[in-house]
Amino acid sequence: xxxxxxxxxxxxxxxxxxxxxxxxxxxxxxxxxxxxxxxxxxxxxxxxxxxxxxxxxxxxxxxxxxxxxxxxxxxxxxxxxxxxxxxxxxxxxxxxxxxxxxxxxxxx
Numbered sequence: 001x002x003x004x005x006x007x008x009x010x011x012x013x014x015x016x017x018x019x020x021x022x023x024x025x026x027x028x029x030x031x032x033x034x035x036x037x038x039x040x041x042x043x044x045x046x047x048x049x050x051x052x053x054x055x056x057x058x059x060x061x062x063x064x065x066x067x068x069x070x071x072x073x074x075x076x077x078x079x080x081x082x083x084x085x086x087x088x089x090x091x092x093x094x095x096x097x098x099x100x101x102x103x104x105x106x107x108x
Contacts (some may be wrong), residue, residue, distance in 0.1 A: 012102050013098075013100070013102060015093050016095060016099075017094070019091075020066075020091060020092060020095045021095070022057070024049055024053065024057045025057050025061055026095075028054075028057060028061065028067075028082075029084065030092075031043065031046060031082070032067065032088070033092050034081070037081050038081070038082050039079060040069075040080035040082060041080070058082065060089070064086060065085060065087045065090075066084065066085060066092070067082055067083060067085060067086070067088055068085050069082055069083075070083065074104065082104070
């Protein structure tokens with residue numbers, strides 16, 4: 001087994017994607033990673049985030065190209081559907097792989 005070098009873990013953590021690393025955005029992307037799409041209201045209820053807080057985080061994820069927000073209507077009622085983009089999936093997988101490496105390399 002390789003000798004544990006804490007600097008390796010620190011270097012990996014320092015390079016984590018800050019867009020994903022924020023707790024609320026990490027929670028959002030985690031849900032979107034496992035489902036094809038989700039309704040805005042459902043995600044708001046699932047995460048416990050307020051309307052405004054969720055909107056702020058979704059805007060940041062959309063600006064980064066990690067999610068797509070599709071505005072539709074369910075009958076006459078507006079509906080926002082959130083979809084993880086290919087770039088978002090790749091970025092989340094890289095984040096997940098880095099975190100796994102850092103945590104797996106820690107000594108028991």
